[in-house]
Amino acid sequence: MYAQLIALDWGTTSLRAYRLGADGQVLEQRSLACGVMQLPTGGGTVAGHATESGFELAFDEACGDWLQAQPGLPVIACGMVGSAQGWVQAPYCPTPARVADLSQAMIRVQTLAGAGLHIVPGVIQHSRLPNVMRGEETQVLGLLQSLPIDTRDETLLVGLPGSHSKWVKLAAGCITHFDTFMTGELYAAACAHTILGRTQEPGGAFDGAAFDQGVAVALSSDGDIGPLSTLFSARTLGLTDQLSGAAQPDYLSGLLIGHELRSLAEVLRARNKSAALPEVVLIGSDALCERYHRALHACGFPCVNVAAQATERGLWSLALAAGLVSL
Amino acid sequence: MYAQLIALDWGTTSLRAYRLGADGQVLEQRSLACGVMQLPTGGGTVAGHATESGFELAFDEACGDWLQAQPGLPVIACGMVGSAQGWVQAPYCPTPARVADLSQAMIRVQTLAGAGLHIVPGVIQHSRLPNVMRGEETQVLGLLQSLPIDTRDETLLVGLPGSHSKWVKLAAGCITHFDTFMTGELYAAACAHTILGRTQEPGGAFDGAAFDQGVAVALSSDGDIGPLSTLFSARTLGLTDQLSGAAQPDYLSGLLIGHELRSLAEVLRARNKSAALPEVVLIGSDALCERYHRALHACGFPCVNVAAQATERGLWSLALAAGLVSL
Numbered sequence: 214m215y216a217q218l219i220a221l222d223w224g225t226t227s228l229r230a231y232r233l234g235a236d237g238q239v240l241e242q243r244s245l246a247c248g249v250m251q252l253p254t255g256g257g258t259v260a261g262h263a264t265e266s267g268f269e270l271a272f273d274e275a276c277g278d279w280l281q282a283q284p285g286l287p288v289i290a291c292g293m294v295g296s297a298q299g300w301v302q303a304p305y306c307p308t309p310a311r312v313a314d315l316s317q318a319m320i321r322v323q324t325l326a327g328a329g330l331h332i333v334p335g336v337i338q339h340s341r342l343p344n345v346m347r348g349e350e351t352q353v354l355g356l357l358q359s360l361p362i363d364t365r366d367e368t369l370l371v372g373l374p375g376s377h378s379k380w381v382k383l384a385a386g387c388i389t390h391f392d393t394f395m396t397g398e399l400y401a402a403a404c405a406h407t408i409l410g411r412t413q414e415p416g417g418a419f420d421g422a423a424f425d426q427g428v429a430v431a432l433s434s435d436g437d438i439g440p441l442s443t444l445f446s447a448r449t450l451g452l453t454d455q456l457s458g459a460a461q462p463d464y465l466s467g468l469l470i471g472h473e474l475r476s477l478a479e480v481l482r483a484r485n486k487s488a489a490l491p492e493v494v495l496i497g498s499d500a501l502c503e504r505y506h507r508a509l510h511a512c513g514f515p516c517v518n519v520a521a522q523a524t525e526r527g528l529w530s531l532a533l534a535a536g537l538v539s540l
Numbered sequence: 541m542y543a544q545l546i547a548l549d550w551g552t553t554s555l556r557a558y559r560l561g562a563d564g565q566v567l568e569q570r571s572l573a574c575g576v577m578q579l580p581t582g583g584g585t586v587a588g589h590a591t592e593s594g595f596e597l598a599f600d601e602a603c604g605d606w607l608q609a610q611p612g613l614p615v616i617a618c619g620m621v622g623s624a625q626g627w628v629q630a631p632y633c634p635t636p637a638r639v640a641d642l643s644q645a646m647i648r649v650q651t652l653a654g655a656g657l658h659i660v661p662g663v664i665q666h667s668r669l670p671n672v673m674r675g676e677e678t679q680v681l682g683l684l685q686s687l688p689i690d691t692r693d694e695t696l697l698v699g700l701p702g703s704h705s706k707w708v709k710l711a712a713g714c715i716t717h718f719d720t721f722m723t724g725e726l727y728a729a730a731c732a733h734t735i736l737g738r739t740q741e742p743g744g745a746f747d748g749a750a751f752d753q754g755v756a757v758a759l760s761s762d763g764d765i766g767p768l769s770t771l772f773s774a775r776t777l778g779l780t781d782q783l784s785g786a787a788q789p790d791y792l793s794g795l796l797i798g799h800e801l802r803s804l805a806e807v808l809r810a811r812n813k814s815a816a817l818p819e820v821v822l823i824g825s826d827a828l829c830e831r832y833h834r835a836l837h838a839c840g841f842p843c844v845n846v847a848a849q850a851t852e853r854g855l856w857s858l859a860l861a862a863g864l865v866s867l
Contacts, residue, residue, distance in 0.1 A: 342762050342773035343780045377772065392765060393772045395734065402729040407722065435669050437810070438719060439803035441767060441796065445704065445720045446669035453670045469768065476766035483764070 216240055217538045218287055219276045220528035221330075223294035224348055225250050229524070230275040236540070237529030239522070241279075247271035249293040260326040268300040269325050280328050287537035289528050291333040292348035295320065300330075305337035305345060311387045312354050316534035333531055336388055344393055348524075349379045352496045353388060355527025356520045370481075370491045371520075372509075374501040376401070380477055392480070394473045397501075400466060403444065409465060412451045414458035419500070421507070423460035427467025428508045432475055440472040470504060474512040492516040496523045541567055543610055544865045546603045547855035548617035548657075550626075551675055552577050556851070557602040563867070564856030566849070568606075574598035576620040587653040595627040596652050607655050614864040616855050618660040619675035622647065627657075632664035632672060638714045639681050643861035660858055663715055671720055675851075676706045679823045680715060682854025683847045697808075697818045698847075699836075701828040703728070707804055719807070721800045724828075727793060730771065736792060739778045741785035746827070748834070750787035754794025755835045759802055767799040797831060801839040819843040823850045 214234050222229040226248035232241040247253060252267025259273045280286055295303030303320040315333055322330040335347035353371050366385045373379040376397040382390040404410045427447075430436055436443055447465045450456035456464055478490055485491075493514050495502045502519045509517050532538045541561050549556040553575035559568040574580060579594025586600045607613055622630030630647040642660055649657040662674035680698050693712045700706040703724040709717040731737045754774075757763055763770055774792045777783035783791055805817055812818075820841050822829045829846045836844050859865045 343776040394768045398734045402733040406729040406733045407725045441721045449670040
């Protein structure tokens with residue numbers, strides 16, 4: 214079947230490539246370990262041209278054959294490929310941002326193989342403490358396309374757990390506000406590079422009870438003192454034989470995610486001037502979404518759904534808005 | 541001058557040795573890089589006996605000559621040397637703990653050179669989230685000895701900044717409660733092992749303005765969202781040219797210390813059922829005490845003093861209470 218678009222989700226560590234047909238249907242997909250921070254090195258040849266560029270080589274590996282089979286196919290990419298460390302910098306669009314804003318601000322790169330690559334900009338929020346994202350904006354807009362058309366103007370909170378989790382408010386089809394938590398990256402650093410890792414026995418299956426215990430501590434009055442202090446309990450509960458080494462990683466994960474959601478709920482209540490918490494849609498890996506789902510439930514968020522195929526849908530709708538493809 | 545006691549402050553990374561005369565006067569002191577986690581390896585000879593023990597070798601290096609010159613001198617040590625990873629485990633004393641409790645619970649090790657080494661136990665608080673310390677209890681009790689005798693029964697808050705900062709409440713000459721914050725160790729992990737380090741230019745002189753800016757953010761309404769989120773501003777203020785790479789390390793330091801003190805102040809106010817914050821005495825390195833002094837002031841703590849020679853004084857008073865020395 215003929216494709217209409219090649220869509221790339223090009224992040225820090227991985228590059229996912231999609232060949233999309235009519236209506237954005239996924240015809241084929243690939244995943245390569247060619248993120249912006251681990252590009253191919255040593256040079257090579259692309260379409261008969263010698264090149265030292267890791268971006269050219271990774272691009273060719275991801276979709277060179279697709280382009281050869283169907284020359285002239287439009288290509289679109291989101292993620293860190295548009296950052297200062299990326300192929301070409303696609304400057305951030307400010308909030309409020311909608312599909313039209315992002316599609317108009319895409320940056321075109323001419324590749325060695327002759328294809329034009331359209332890079333989606335990230336989004337910046339010029340709050341007193343500024344906030345930025347790259348890639349998540351595309352996922353959020355893809356989610357929007359998957360909603361029933363008469364609900365797309367409603368206000369929605371989208372959670373994107375990861376190294377840096379993002380909490381994005383959608384209103385009237387527009388990204389109006391977002392927050393970042395470095396929970397995932399701090400968790401990894403605490404396990405690998407602090408005393409907490411020394412008593413952990415990692416590698417076991419997910420320990421839901423230990424995770425829930427960590428969440429409960431963060432949400433309890435014991436959590437009032439904040440994560441910089443409660444973290445130490447992952448060690449002291451071990452020293453006092455109340456938490457096994459095997460349970461410590463998931464306890465710590467629950468503790469940190471619990472603190473993230475407790476703080477998020479507090480600022481949402483203050484911003485919305487309401488004790489009620491909004492419904493949440495999660496976008497992310499199954500394993501992370503399961504953790505956040507449990508913790509959101511414990512924290513009192515009323516309804517949590519998980520969205521699929523958000524990136525492909527977002528890239529398709531941006532390509533549509535830019536006129537790269539048509540319905 | 542004849543000594544009365546050899547006192548060792550034997551921590552994770554360093555070993556400080558003091559030769560103390562009458563009234564605990566410091567006659568001589570040494571600092572060795574022979575902490576519990578970096579003991580001499582490869583074996584050696586102590587007092588004519590071959591040994592593989594890194595503890596014996598470090599002990600000999602620290603005070604073997606002092607003991608040879610004055611055989612039979614009592615020796616006392618505090619810190620991680622009494623932990624599970626130490627020479628001999630000196631089980632924790634529970635709170636409330638005073639000098640008499642700790643001196644009675646010391647553990648004696650017979651060394652190869654013939655000396656008896658008395659190891660001070662740490663302190664454990666059996667709260668729902670347990671808390672432990674080793675070494676800080678000795679410093680706090682040493683501080684107590686330096687206070688005018690008619691004030692030693694007053695309630696006092698002692699701050700011991702470090703990799704793990706401790707906040708210890710003294711009441712009626714007794715350690716009644718304490719909290720731990722992993723601020724220092726998390727700061728080091730965040731700088732060395734997260735994206736925040738990538739844009740930092742470390743190595744400059746202390747940037748007080750950047751530090752104070754970080755503290756102010758943590759204490760402001762922007763800090764309501766907690767450290768897991770505000771941390772990211774060390775990056776985004778850089779991306780938006782509002783914070784230089786050289787200023788980022790001290791901004792981050794101020795941000796984390798500010799969050800620590802904000803949380804501490806909140807729990808103190810709740811525990812004491814009073815908006816008033818207590819006076820604080822700090823024990824620690826000059827550089828860290830300067831940072832905490834600035835941040836405590838910004839946070840509204842009324843009066844902050846810095847104590848000197850707390851460890852030597854604490855070891856002396858514990859040796860006195862145990863009858864190892866006399867007045």
